Amino acid sequence: MAELVVNGLTRSFGDVRAVDGIDFTVADGEFLTLLGPSGCGKSTTLAAVAGLDKPDGGRITLGSDVFFDAADGTFVPSERREIGLVFQSYALWPHLTVRQNLEFPLKLRNIKRKDRAQRIEEALGLVEMTAYADRYPHALSGGQQQRVALARTLVYRPGLLLLDEPLSNLDAKLRERARTWLRHLQSHVRVTTVYVTHDQAEALALSDRIAVMNGGKIAQLADPHTIYDRPADAFIADFIGSSNFLCGTVTEADHGTVKVDLDGAAALIAPSARPLTAGTRVRVSVRPEQIEIVEPGTAGPNVFPVTIEERTFLGAYNTLEVKAGENAFRVECRRVPDTDMIHVHIPETAGIVFPETASR
Amino acid sequence: MAIDALSAPSRVRARRFDRNTAIQILVALTTLALVVFPIVPVLYQAVLDRPLYDANASLSLGNFVRLLDTPRMGEVLQNTAYFAVLTTVIAQVIGVVTAILVGRTDIPGRAFFGEMLLWPLFLSHLVIAFGWFTMYGPSGYVTMFVRGIIGVEPWNLYTVTGMGIAAGIAQAPLAYLYCIVATRNADPNLEDAARTVGASPFRILTRITLPLMRPAIIFGVIMNFVIAIEMLSIPLVFGGPLQIELFTTYLYHEVFGQTTPDYGLVAAASLVLLLLVVGLMVLQGRLMRNNQRFVTVGGKASRPRRFTLGRWRWVAFGVLLAYVVLAVIVILGGLILRSFTVFLSPLMPLWEVLTFDNYQMLLSYPVYMRSIWNTIAIATVGAAIGTVLIALVAIVANRSEFRWRRQLEYVAILPRAIPGFIAGIGIFYAMSLFPPLGWLRNTIWLLMIAYIMRYLPTGYGAVSPALAQLGADLDRSARTVGADWWRTSRSIVLPLLTPALFSCYALLFIHFLKEYVTAVFLFAPGSEVIGTTMLQFWTNGDNGPVSALASVQILITVVFVTAARKILGVKIYG
Numbered sequence: 001m002a003e004l005v006v007n008g009l010t011r012s013f014g015d016v017r018a019v020d021g022i023d024f025t026v027a028d029g030e031f032l033t034l035l036g037p038s039g040c041g042k043s044t045t046l047a048a049v050a051g052l053d054k055p056d057g058g059r060i061t062l063g064s065d066v067f068f069d070a071a072d073g074t075f076v077p078s079e080r081r082e083i084g085l086v087f088q089s090y091a092l093w094p095h096l097t098v099r100q101n102l103e104f105p106l107k108l109r110n111i112k113r114k115d116r117a118q119r120i121e122e123a124l125g126l127v128e129m130t131a132y133a134d135r136y137p138h139a140l141s142g143g144q145q146q147r148v149a150l151a152r153t154l155v156y157r158p159g160l161l162l163l164d165e166p167l168s169n170l171d172a173k174l175r176e177r178a179r180t181w182l183r184h185l186q187s188h189v190r191v192t193t194v195y196v197t198h199d200q201a202e203a204l205a206l207s208d209r210i211a212v213m214n215g216g217k218i219a220q221l222a223d224p225h226t227i228y229d230r231p232a233d234a235f236i237a238d239f240i241g242s243s244n245f246l247c248g249t250v251t252e253a254d255h256g257t258v259k260v261d262l263d264g265a266a267a268l269i270a271p272s273a274r275p276l277t278a279g280t281r282v283r284v285s286v287r288p289e290q291i292e293i294v295e296p297g298t299a300g301p302n303v304f305p306v307t308i309e310e311r312t313f314l315g316a317y318n319t320l321e322v323k324a325g326e327n328a329f330r331v332e333c334r335r336v337p338d339t340d341m342i343h344v345h346i347p348e349t350a351g352i353v354f355p356e357t358a359s360r
Numbered sequence: 361m362a363i364d365a366l367s368a369p370s371r372v373r374a375r376r377f378d379r380n381t382a383i384q385i386l387v388a389l390t391t392l393a394l395v396v397f398p399i400v401p402v403l404y405q406a407v408l409d410r411p412l413y414d415a416n417a418s419l420s421l422g423n424f425v426r427l428l429d430t431p432r433m434g435e436v437l438q439n440t441a442y443f444a445v446l447t448t449v450i451a452q453v454i455g456v457v458t459a460i461l462v463g464r465t466d467i468p469g470r471a472f473f474g475e476m477l478l479w480p481l482f483l484s485h486l487v488i489a490f491g492w493f494t495m496y497g498p499s500g501y502v503t504m505f506v507r508g509i510i511g512v513e514p515w516n517l518y519t520v521t522g523m524g525i526a527a528g529i530a531q532a533p534l535a536y537l538y539c540i541v542a543t544r545n546a547d548p549n550l551e552d553a554a555r556t557v558g559a560s561p562f563r564i565l566t567r568i569t570l571p572l573m574r575p576a577i578i579f580g581v582i583m584n585f586v587i588a589i590e591m592l593s594i595p596l597v598f599g600g601p602l603q604i605e606l607f608t609t610y611l612y613h614e615v616f617g618q619t620t621p622d623y624g625l626v627a628a629a630s631l632v633l634l635l636l637v638v639g640l641m642v643l644q645g646r647l648m649r650n651n652q653r654f655v656t657v658g659g660k661a662s663r664p665r666r667f668t669l670g671r672w673r674w675v676a677f678g679v680l681l682a683y684v685v686l687a688v689i690v691i692l693g694g695l696i697l698r699s700f701t702v703f704l705s706p707l708m709p710l711w712e713v714l715t716f717d718n719y720q721m722l723l724s725y726p727v728y729m730r731s732i733w734n735t736i737a738i739a740t741v742g743a744a745i746g747t748v749l750i751a752l753v754a755i756v757a758n759r760s761e762f763r764w765r766r767q768l769e770y771v772a773i774l775p776r777a778i779p780g781f782i783a784g785i786g787i788f789y790a791m792s793l794f795p796p797l798g799w800l801r802n803t804i805w806l807l808m809i810a811y812i813m814r815y816l817p818t819g820y821g822a823v824s825p826a827l828a829q830l831g832a833d834l835d836r837s838a839r840t841v842g843a844d845w846w847r848t849s850r851s852i853v854l855p856l857l858t859p860a861l862f863s864c865y866a867l868l869f870i871h872f873l874k875e876y877v878t879a880v881f882l883f884a885p886g887s888e889v890i891g892t893t894m895l896q897f898w899t900n901g902d903n904g905p906v907s908a909l910a911s912v913q914i915l916i917t918v919v920f921v922t923a924a925r926k927i928l929g930v931k932i933y934g
Contacts, residue, residue: 052836078839079848085840091833095855104851105841156841 002063002159002192003028004049009058011044018044019055020216029190031183035203036213037239043164045213046196050085050162051078062160062192084153084191085162088169090145092137098124098148099133105156123155126185143174150182154189161186161193167202179205200240204228212236234354237285244291244329245283247356250276258353260284265325266304270351281356288319288330290350294343303345311336380845384762387752388771394813395771398786399778401793402634405627412623412793423628430625432605440589440607443524447588450528452581455535456573458680462536463543464569466666467676474540476684481533482917482932483692484874485593486891487910488530490898491691492517493597494698494907496526501694505706518602527594529687531587535580542576543569548665561667575648582644586637590779592877597898607633608781615785615881627789630782641777692914699908718908728905730886731893732912734804735873738889742808743868747861749812750819750868754857755849758827759835769820776817783814784881802884810878815871819864826860827853859929866924866932873917 004026011019019041026032034042047053049060051067054075060068062083067076092101099120106116124130127147137145146166153161167175167182183206186193197203203210204224211221220232231237234245248268252259258272260282270284294303309328310321313336320331322344331344401412406424410417427433462473480488495502497517506514516522550572554564595606605613611629615621669676698704701713722728750772756762757769775783787810791801800806830853838848854861876891883892890913898906924930 050840052839077844078836079842079844081840082842083840085837087833087837089831089833091831091837093834093838093852093856104838104843108842108847152837152841162840 004160004192004194005059005061006045006049007059009045009048009055009060011041011048011053011055017216019048021058022213022216022218024211024218024221026192026194028192031186031193031195031206031208033195033197033203033207033210034213035197035200035210035239036219037198040213041216042196042198042213046085046162046164046194049160049194050083051076051081052085065159081160082156082158083160083162084156084158086146086149086153086164086166088165090137090149090166090169092145092148092152094137097134097136098129098140101137101148102152102155105152109156119155123151126154126189127151142170143178146170146178150185154191158191161189161191163193163195165197165199168197168199175202182206204240212239214239231285231352234283234285237352237354241287242330243285243287245285246324246327246329246351247281247283248327250278250280250282250353253278257348258282260353262304262327263325265327267301268346268351269301269348270353271349272353274353274355276353276355282353283356284351284353286329286346286351288332290347291329291331292345292347293331293333293337294345296343298343298345300345302348303343305341305343306331308337308340308342380760381762383752383846384756384760387749387756388762388764388768390749391753391768391771391816394809394816395774395778397790398783398810398813399634400786401789402627402630402782402786404793405623405789406631408624408627410624412789423624426622426625427628427632432610436605436607436610439520439604443520443527443595443606444585444588446521446524447527447531447591448581448584450525451531451584452535452577454529454532454683455537455580456539456570456577458532458683459536459539459543459573460565460569461676461680463540464565464667465669465673465676467669467673467680469677469681473680473684476688477536478533480530480688481537482870482874482921483914484876484891485527485530485591486597486876486894487695487874487913488691489526489593489597490894490906490910491695492526492594494704494903495690495694497598499705501698501704501706502690508706518598518604520599520604520606523594523598523604526598527588527591530594531584532687534584534587535577538576538580538583539573542573546572551665565667578647579644582640582647586640586779589633589636590781590877592781592880596895611781611785612880623789626785630785633779634777634782637779638777695907696911696914699904699911702904718904721905722908722912725905727885727888727893728909731888731890731909734807734888735890735913736916738804738808738811739869739872742811742872743865745808746812746815746819746868746872747865750816750823750864751854751857751861753816754820754823754827755853758824759832759849759853760845769824772820773817775814778814780814780875780877781880783810784878787878788881802887804887804889806882807879807887807889810882811872811875812868814875814878815868818871819868822864822867823857823860826857826863830856859931862924862928862930863932866920866928866930869920869924870917870932873913873920 006022006024009019009022010017022041022045024032034045036042044053048055048068055068055070057070058068059066059070062081065076066074067081068074093104096104102120102123103116106119111119120133121130124133127150129144129147129151132140132144132148137148140148146169149166167178170178179202195203195206204227207224209221209223210227212219212227214235220227220236227236228240231240237243238245246262246268248260248262250258251261251267253272253276256271256273257269258276260268260270262268268284276282304324306322306324308320308322312319312321317332317334318336320333320336322329322331322342405412407419407421408417409420409422458473458477461467462470462477467473494500496515497503498513503514517526546569551564551568554568559567590608592608592612595604595609596612599606599609607629611626614626614629694704699718700715701710702715702717703713722732753768753772757765757772762768787806791797791806800809834856835848835853838852839845843851874891876889876895879889879892880895883889890909894906894909921932924932
């Protein structure tokens with residue numbers, strides 16, 4: 001019923017194309033995240049969907065309602081879109097109590113006093129803030145304000161929920177709790193949701209699907225597992241999690257696998273979805289947690305010696321900065337080896353090969 | 361698909377009549393009309409050879425030729441230039457020195473001085489001019505007293521230099537205001553840095569502190585210069601007896617000294633003055649443009665350290681106290697004392713001349729009481745109407761999608777460059793140009809309109825920064841939950857703006873209370889205000905009632921300022 005469809009959306013500021021012809025669909029009840037670094041166009045996209053900014057081209061529809069259509073000049077202002085937006089700053093009105101903040105959207109819809117009270121009870125119950133109904137926003141903590149902001153958008157049952165980095169003002173511990181809670185709430189309310197963030201952990205934990213944005217375009221749109229395991233390009237591999245990039249030249253190419261010479265330091269077998277020819281310069285992305293440290297005598301493909309340059313203790317695990325020839329990369333381990341020379345093994349299925357030209 | 365679209369229930373709320381654009385257009389047109397209303401007739405009349413109500417009038421530049429040929433024009437311009445420069449220099453020197461003493465040193469009694477140095481800002485120049493006249497004029501109390509001791513005339517206020525000194529001291533509070541704000545905002549790190557590299561306090565003061573105050577000083581110089589050029593009160597009171605003419609008094613006499621005023625000549629002269637002031641305002645804008653170099657506000661709570669005066673502390677205290685006593689307390693106190701006497705002179709014992717007659721006279725002559733009530737009515741109602749308009753202009757200009765919002769802001773701050781004198785003449789002409797507005801003539805509504813136009817930039821300056829401080833997400837969130845622009849403005853933005861609106865009201869009230877220049881051309885029997893009546897009766901030599909009237913104005917101001925601060929918690933000037 002309430003499916004959000006965005007087609008060919010563009011928005012320029014001067015010479016900068018902030019959003020460069022993007023398309024995506026959010027199914028009814030789905031949780032989609034727009035993920036990307038600052039300046040990638042995710043907030044501009046959200047503002048266009050919310051009606052706070054008028055795009056230059058494209059079409060935005062929610063269910064049967066056309067919000068924006070550059071072709072016939074349709075632009076429905078924000079207040080008539082029946083959507084809910086939770087701001088990064090929460091934007092609770094400081095002169096109104098929590099209850100009055102929730103009441104305002106209901107008054108705008110001419111809802112009777114009795115029904116108003118009941119809906120406010122419901123919405124505050126949903127976010128577990130019933131006890132704070134008569135407080136003013138300044139008397140609430142950041143986490144509480146964020147919940148009230150959410151309740152204020154849910155109270156009038158919008159057709160679409162938009163969240164603009166709502167967790168970024170919370171401290172790390174609280175953020176994790178809020179994340180779990182938000183996911184639970186969304187699956188309970190079943191409202192179509194678009195979430196904007198630059199935090200990849202948040203995106204992976206919350207979303208049904210993630211649209212990774214870069215330079216005003218969608219670089220990849222897929223479920224969190226696919227994004228993490230099979231990033232479409234080097235930018236995504238780098239942005240999601242922390243990837244190592246090993247540079248080398250293709251020596252042999254077979255169906256689905258390639259052999260890469262890491263500039264003399266080692267030979268690496270990796271899967272490759274693209275057809276590559278021998279002699280191509282490539283970058284192989286490998287996640288630190290996928291690299292194993294093996295016993296010195298171990299032989300086999302994808303095992304090679306490295307020297308440890310730096311050891312960092314991070315509590316639950318350690319990271320080692322290692323070097324093989326000119327290639328420097330990171331390895332994770334529970335126990336720090338006592339020697340500086342170790343052998344590592346990269347599983348043959350782990351690496352993802354990107355031609356050097358295709359990277360950014 | 362079209363059928364699908366029709367059958368599915370639409371959640372988008374139906375479009376009502378678009379009241380938002382209608383309100384925005386209305387606000388913009390009102391503002392435009394208000395500002396254009398007085399300027400256009402002046403421009404038009406300046407190039408007409410006959411009064412603009414005359415059907416046979418035709419375009420001509422003759423007015424400007426006649427203006428140049430006016431016999432004493434050279435002398436008038438010379439006097440005006442000298443007066444304006446002297447006023448500005450005196451005002452700035454006193455303003456900067458007092459601001460540094462109060463704002464940056466450990467001089468005793470800072471709170472008291474801070475208050476006393478600002479107070480004259482609340483009062484009309486006319487009141488201050490009468491105060492000077494009463495105490496330091498040729499037969500003033502202090503003048504007579506000093507002459508009694510030294511045997512000769514100690515000074516002569518009835519010269520251009522005398523006027524410049526009086527006007528400079530009258531304008532010093534404005535220079536003080538800009539500079540004291542600058543001293544509060546200074547970044548203490550900059551001075552500490554100078555201290556760590558071994559600079560002495562005096563060196564820090566001259567090489568760091570003063571240069572950082574430069575934007576405030578430049579701003580003050582131009583404001584004071586403009587005000588000096590436009591000033592009517594002091595030149596009229598002190599120049600009148602010996603017929604020393606400045607540009608404004610020349611205009612005043614052109615209008616009121618003739619049986620049939622020369623409309624074209626007055627308009628041409630007004631246009632010259634208008635262009636001069638516009639030019640100065642543009643210059644000010646240019647000079648202030650690069651002031652990023654001096655922006656030191658970091659939003660920190662810490663304030664710069666105060667310079668220690670050491671053994672000079674009490675010397676400075678004595679000098680500042682003497683200044684405040686002579687320039688503020690003696691003048692206002694003397695004026696009030698004068699209102700309770702038949703005749704104020706050191707030659708007569710005070711108890712022999714004490715009387716309530718002056719106040720009795722205020723009560724018995726309708727014109728006195730009427731001007732008091734009119735003034736209060738204009739200030740109370742006019743400031744309220746003005747505040748509403750300014751609030752609307754501010755939210756349309758800063759918080760709407762209105763197409764011409766930037767232009768609206770320019771129009772709203774334009775009156776800053778229109779001298780009150782010219783606003784008055786312009787509206788006076790406009791009355792003849794637009795006959796349907798005739799019903800406004802001779803009513804206090806006309807004065808209210810003129811005052812609101814004139815102080816639009818003042819009020820806007822109080823509201824607009826407060827609006828800029830208000831996060832944009834607060835109104836955007838109201839829009840997303842379903843409130844249109846007008847509902848958002850009413851329910852969210854304006855309530856959050858309340859403190860600034862109170863300040864705006866207070867500022868307008870005070871300005872409307874003290875304004876008289878604009879009214880000089882517009883009042884008629886029935887719509888007199890305190891200022892115009894004071895001027896009229898002073899011309900007749902009725903100094904007793906005039907000082908009583910001035911005292912009433914001081915009293916209203918004191919009561920209002922105190923109440924606004926105590927009850928509403930309003931901040932007026934900082």
